[in-house]
Amino acid sequence: MAFDIEMIKKVYAEIPGKVDAARKFLGRPLTLSEKILFAHLHTDQALQGFERGKSYVDFAPDRVAMQDATAQMALLQFMQAGRPKVAVPSTVHCDHLITAKTEAKIDLEKAVNESKEVYDFLASVSNKYGIGFWKPGAGIIHQVVLENYAFPGGMMIGTDSHTVNAGGLGMIAIGVGGADACDVMAGLPWELKWPKLIGIKLTGKLNGWAAPKDVILKVAGILTVKGGTGCIVEYFGEGATSMSCTGKGTICNMGAEIGATTSTFGYDESMERYLRATGRGDVAEMANGVKEHLTADAEVYADPEKYFDQVIEINLSELEPHLNGPFTPDLATPISKMKETAVANGWPTKIEVGLIGSCTNSSYEDISRAVSLAKQVSEKGLKTKAEFTITPGSEQVRYTIERDGFLDVFDTIGAKVFANACGPCIGMWDRVGAEKAEKNTIVHSFNRNFAKRADGNPNTYAFVASPELVTALAIAGDLTFNPLTDTLVNEKGEQVKLDPPSGDELPTKGFDVDDPGYQAPAADGSGVKVEVSPTSNRLQLLDPFAAWEGTDLKGLKLLIKAKGKCTTDHISMAGPWLKFRGHLDNISNNMLIGAVNFYNDKTDNIKNQLTGEYGPVPATQRAYKAAGIGSIVVGDENYGEGSSREHAAMEPRHLGVRVVLTKSFARIHETNLKKQGMLALTFADKNDYDKIQEDDIVDIIGLTSFEPGKPLEIVLHHKDGSSDTIVANHTYNAQQIEWFKAGGALNIIRRQVAA
Numbered sequence: 001m002a003f004d005i006e007m008i009k010k011v012y013a014e015i016p017g018k019v020d021a022a023r024k025f026l027g028r029p030l031t032l033s034e035k036i037l038f039a040h041l042h043t044d045q046a047l048q049g050f051e052r053g054k055s056y057v058d059f060a061p062d063r064v065a066m067q068d069a070t071a072q073m074a075l076l077q078f079m080q081a082g083r084p085k086v087a088v089p090s091t092v093h094c095d096h097l098i099t100a101k102t103e104a105k106i107d108l109e110k111a112v113n114e115s116k117e118v119y120d121f122l123a124s125v126s127n128k129y130g131i132g133f134w135k136p137g138a139g140i141i142h143q144v145v146l147e148n149y150a151f152p153g154g155m156m157i158g159t160d161s162h163t164v165n166a167g168g169l170g171m172i173a174i175g176v177g178g179a180d181a182c183d184v185m186a187g188l189p190w191e192l193k194w195p196k197l198i199g200i201k202l203t204g205k206l207n208g209w210a211a212p213k214d215v216i217l218k219v220a221g222i223l224t225v226k227g228g229t230g231c232i233v234e235y236f237g238e239g240a241t242s243m244s245c246t247g248k249g250t251i252c253n254m255g256a257e258i259g260a261t262t263s264t265f266g267y268d269e270s271m272e273r274y275l276r277a278t279g280r281g282d283v284a285e286m287a288n289g290v291k292e293h294l295t296a297d298a299e300v301y302a303d304p305e306k307y308f309d310q311v312i313e314i315n316l317s318e319l320e321p322h323l324n325g326p327f328t329p330d331l332a333t334p335i336s337k338m339k340e341t342a343v344a345n346g347w348p349t350k351i352e353v354g355l356i357g358s359c360t361n362s363s364y365e366d367i368s369r370a371v372s373l374a375k376q377v378s379e380k381g382l383k384t385k386a387e388f389t390i391t392p393g394s395e396q397v398r399y400t401i402e403r404d405g406f407l408d409v410f411d412t413i414g415a416k417v418f419a420n421a422c423g424p425c426i427g428m429w430d431r432v433g434a435e436k437a438e439k440n441t442i443v444h445s446f447n448r449n450f451a452k453r454a455d456g457n458p459n460t461y462a463f464v465a466s467p468e469l470v471t472a473l474a475i476a477g478d479l480t481f482n483p484l485t486d487t488l489v490n491e492k493g494e495q496v497k498l499d500p501p502s503g504d505e506l507p508t509k510g511f512d513v514d515d516p517g518y519q520a521p522a523a524d525g526s527g528v529k530v531e532v533s534p535t536s537n538r539l540q541l542l543d544p545f546a547a548w549e550g551t552d553l554k555g556l557k558l559l560i561k562a563k564g565k566c567t568t569d570h571i572s573m574a575g576p577w578l579k580f581r582g583h584l585d586n587i588s589n590n591m592l593i594g595a596v597n598f599y600n601d602k603t604d605n606i607k608n609q610l611t612g613e614y615g616p617v618p619a620t621q622r623a624y625k626a627a628g629i630g631s632i633v634v635g636d637e638n639y640g641e642g643s644s645r646e647h648a649a650m651e652p653r654h655l656g657v658r659v660v661l662t663k664s665f666a667r668i669h670e671t672n673l674k675k676q677g678m679l680a681l682t683f684a685d686k687n688d689y690d691k692i693q694e695d696d697i698v699d700i701i702g703l704t705s706f707e708p709g710k711p712l713e714i715v716l717h718h719k720d721g722s723s724d725t726i727v728a729n730h731t732y733n734a735q736q737i738e739w740f741k742a743g744g745a746l747n748i749i750r751r752q753v754a755a
C-alpha cells in the first residue's frame with residue numbers, strides 16, 4: 001500500500017498548482033469535475049480551453065482496476081506491450097466467475113476448481129508485473145476499490161462500466177475497455193473526449209423509506225439510458241453532504257445506467273468518516289489539507305446554470321422510493337404508482353425472489369437498514385413470502401455483518417448468502433427452474449435489469465430498487481405492496497405495518513476482517529513465469545491484428561442489421577460465456593447472438609449471402625471469413641450500450657467484420673471498436689438505416705483520405721442491381737485514424753515500447 005500513499009501524496013501536492021493554473025487560464029471558477037480533469041492532464045497535453053463534447057484530451061490516470069472477466073484480455077494485451085512492470089498502481093479482482101447456486105462456501109469452492117487455470121494465470125501475471133491481486137471470494141471490484149483505493153480528487157480507470165462507483169469517494173472514475181487499461185498500465189496517455197457537465201442539486205434530506213438508490217432511480221427516469229452520454233454528472237447541495245459516502249457510491253454506480261462518463265461528489269465529512277473507518281486516516285488528513293480543491297468553487301454551486309450544461313434539482317425530503325423496470329433501468333415507477341402501473345402493463349405481481357447486495361448496494365448501511373426490516377418479520381409474526389438472497393460486496397463487509405449478527409437475522413427469514421461476488425447480477429445465477437422460461441418477477445438492489453441478465457430467463461421481470469424496498473417487497477411477496485401505506489396480514493390474521501428502515505452508516509465497532517483475500521505482487525517479478533497452455537479452452541495468447549490494406553473497403557457483405565436495443569450483452573453475451581473471456585476464438589462463438597435480426601425479428605438467425613440459408617451469426621461470419629470476404633454490421637440507436645467489455649469489439653474484429661455502422665454509439669463501445677482497428681461509423685441521415693437491405697453488398701469509400709471531421713461515403717449495392725450512396729460520419733481524431741491504419745492501438749503501443 002506504501003506505493004499508493006506516495007502516489008496520493010503526489011496528487012495532493014500538485015493539485016493546488018494545477019487547479020490554480022486552469023482557473024487562471026479560463027478566467028472563471030471551476031466545477032469539481034473540471035478541477036480533477038485539469039489536475040490529471042498528461043504531461044504531453046498542453047493546457048487549453050477544451051471544448052466540451054468535442055475535444056479529445058490526453059490524461060494520466062492515477063490507477064487502474066480490473067475485474068477477472070475483463071482482466072484476462074487486458075493483461076493478455078498488456079503482455080504484448082513488452083513492459084516489465086505496470087506504470088501506475090493496478091489491481092485485479094476475481095468476482096465475475098463465481099456461479100451463485102447453493103451458498104457462499106460451496107459455490108466458491110466450485111468456482112475455484114472450475115476456473116483454476118484463469119485464476120492461476122491472473123495471479124501469476126499480477127505477481128510478475130506488480131499488480132495487486134484480490135482472490136476469488138475477496139469481494140466485488142467496486143466495493144473493494146471503495147474500501148481500499150478510491151480517494152477524493154483522484155482519477156482512475158477500470159475495465160468495468162461500474163468503475164464509476166468510486167465517484168462516491170470524490171473520484172473521477174471511468175469504465176473503459178481492456179485496451180485502455182493496457183495503455184495506462186504501459187504508461188501511455190489515456191484519451192477521453194472532454195465531457196459535458198450535468199449538475200444535480202440535491203436539496204432537503206432523505207427520510208423514512210427513501211434511500212440514496214432512489215436518487216439515481218429517479219435521475220434515470222428523468223435522463224433515460226442515454227441522457228448522460230458524454231457527460232460527467234456532478235452532485236452537490238445540502239442533500240449531497242447529508243448522505244453517507246457509500247450512499248453516494250450507489251448513486252455514482254448507477255450513473256452507468258444513464259450512460260454517463262462518470263459521476264462524482266465533492267469531498268465532505270461523510271467521505272472523511274468513511275476513509276477513517278476503512279483505515280485510511282492518513283488519506284483523510286491529506287485530503288483535509290487541500291479540501292478547497294476537492295470540491296467546486298463556491299460561485300459554481302451558487303449559480304450552477306452558468307457552469308453546467310444541464311442542471312437538475314431534486315428535493316430529497318419529497319423523494320419517493322422507486323422501482324425501475326422491467327427490462328430497462330430507466331423505466332422509473334414511484335412505489336405509490338406501482339399498483340396501477342403493474343396492472344395496466346400486465347406485469348406479474350407475485351415476487352419470487354428478492355436479491356440484495358452486489359457492488360451497487362452492499363454497504364454496511366445498506367445491510368443494516370435491510371436487517372431492520374428482516375427483524376420485523378419475527379417481531380410482527382410475519383412470514384417472508386418470497387425467497388431472499390444476499391451477495392455481500394466484500395469479505396470485509398461480510399465478516400463485519402456476520403460479527404454484528406445481521407446474517408443471523410437474515411437466516412431467520414430463510415435467506416441464502418451467496419459468495420462475495422457478482423453472481424446473479426451478471427447472469428452467474430444457477431437458478432432452479434430458470435430453464436423453463438416461465439414468466440415471473442424478481443426485485444433486486446443491483447443496477448441492471450436487461451432481459452436474461454440475472455438468470456438467463458427472458459421472461460424474468462426484474463425490478464431494481466433500494467435494498468430496503470427489496471427486503472420489504474420480498475417479505476410481502478407482492479410487487480404492488482407499498483410499505484409506506486399498506487399493511488400485511490400476519491400469521492395470527494392481524495393487520496401489521498412495517499416500520500421504516502433504520503441503520504448505521506458505519507459499524508460502531510469498526511470494520512473487521514480475518515483474511516481479506518489479498519495477494520501483494522513480488523517486489524521483483526522478473527523471475528515469475530506466466531504459463532498459458534496452447535491447448536487451453538479458457539486462455540489464448542493474442543496475435544496482432546492485420547494492418548489496414550491501404551485501400552477502400554469493397555464488397556463487404558451485410559452480416560446483420562440489428563433492430564432496436566443492441567447492448568454489449570447482445571453483442572457478447574455474459575453468463576455461461578464468461579468463462580471464455582481469455583480465449584478470443586472460443587468466445588467469438590457468441591458474437592451478436594443476442595441481436596435481433598431486422599428482417600425476421602429472430603435472434604441468432606441471419607441469411608448467409610453465400611448460400612441463401614439462414615443460420616447462426618458466428619457461423620455465418622466464419623463462413624465469410626473462410627471465403628476471405630469482409631462484412632459490415634448495421635445497428636440502431638446507442639449501439640453497444642451497457643458494459644465496457646472490449647470482447648464486443650474484438651470478436652467482430654477477430655472474425656473479419658470490418659465496419660459497424662449505426663444510428664448512434666455508446667461511448668465506450670465506439671472507442672473499443674476504434675482501439676481494435678475497426679471502423680465505427682454513424683449514418684449522417686438516420687433515415688438511411690431504412691435503405692439497408694438484407695442482401696446488400698457494401699463499399700466504404702474515402703479511406704485513402706481518411707481524416708478527422710471528414711465524412712466517408714458508403715455505397716449500398718442492392719440485390720436487384722440498384723444502388724444507394726449514403727454519407728457516414730465518424731468521430732476519429734488523427735491518433736485514432738493511426739490506430740485504424742495500424743490494425744489496432746496495440747500494434748502502435750508495441751512499436752513505441754520497442755523504440
Ligand code: F3S
Nearest residue numbers: 162358359422425426
Ligand atoms: Fe459485478 Fe454486477 Fe457490479 S456484475 S461489478 S456486481 S454491476
